[in-house]
Amino acid sequence: MNLGLKFIKVLIFSTNVMFTFGDNSWICTAKADSIASSSAFTNLEKRFKALEMQMKQFQRLSQMNGINTYTTIDGFPKECEEIYENGTRTDGMYMISPDGRCPFLVYCDMKNGGWTVIQRRVDGRISFYRPWREYVTGFGDIDGSFWLGLEKIHRLTRDGSRIYFDMENYDGSRDYAHYNVFTVHEAATAYRMNVDAFGYRGSIKELLSYHDNQRFSTYDRDNDDSSSNCCKDLDGGGWWYKACYKLGNFNGVYGKREMGGVGYYTGVDVQIRNVEIKVKAMHGVC
Structure with missing residues (x-):
């Protein structure tokens, strides 16, 4: 052509x-x-x-x-x-x-x-306390803080992709987590996520496999394995919660320096200043 x-x-x-x-x-x-x-x-x-x-x-x-x-x-x-x-x-x-x-x-x-960015938190101007429908379609400022949308993330990762978490700590240092196999399934599965820890590389402990095979949850659609509503309990940021999270409160409250803030859990809560999540096709990498 x-x-x-x-x-x-x-x-x-x-x-x-x-x-x-x-x-x-x-x-x-x-x-x-x-x-x-x-x-x-x-x-x-x-x-x-x-x-x-x-x-x-x-x-x-x-x-x-x-x-x-x-x-x-x-x-x-x-x-x-x-x-x-x-x-x-x-x-x-x-x-x-x-x-x-x-x-x-x-x-x-x-x-x-050439990574495709699916989520970014750089400031508190955009609220991530959003209902299910907005997490499906996406929200925010694509030049600033945003969530691309579950349907688009599914379309990007349906055949398998790599995923990279780029994190900036409050002291200015940086951490990362890189997985070679990451997939978000279709709407009929509540955008169930699969991740493989094999070949994991990162500066923090491997944590995302805890969330493997979990459906996505928001405060108005509770799909987690907890008897409570993880999303509500953690100030409303959607994620693939289990009971409740390890690598996974990146849609929490920006700037909050305690549980419910942007961060992850590795025995203790680790709050971070900024995060960017991006994906790239596998191209035979496994």
Whole structure:
């Protein structure tokens, strides 16, 4: 396919956006991609900037002997690593389509090799005390603190992915946790999560396997194994709670320096200042 012969058309009707690539079209509603900043205009401006970046990427591809090295239909990359492998090294917002369905906006960490960011906490401006439906669709400011959304995370990880937790402590030091196998299943399973501890690398004790095979929980949809509601007890941040968590209160209250704050549990509660969670395709890694 010669991308030089393709064109992009974007039509905006209220909160709906139509993307047309050649003979293929998607109509994406606000429910399909609800991550937004506090201002609708600012959010729209960010989306157009992301589309401009995408167009530049397409132009670069069209000059590479007319060969499209992306793997999804009509040029949409499946995830950030594909954009990285085609020469882009700039962190920022890009449009992707992991499965050839409606594309959506993500933040790509290009400086570290093309990771797709699914969660970030950098300040307290965005509340993570949210109901089930918002954890499914996503919320926050994709340039700041946000949750990408369970449906999008499922689409990104359904065939298996790697996951990386990048954490900054209150003393300025950093920790990380890296797993080679991470999957979020479909809505019918309540977005059940699987993780394999084999090959774990990290600066902290391996903890996420405690949550393996757990369904996602929010304060209004309790799916954990505890007799109480872990999400309510921990100030309302959704997660794959068991009874209740080890590596997993990253959606707690930002800045709280005790139980219920952003952090993890390894015999004692460890509160952290910032966290970024990102995924990348397995590509045969196991």
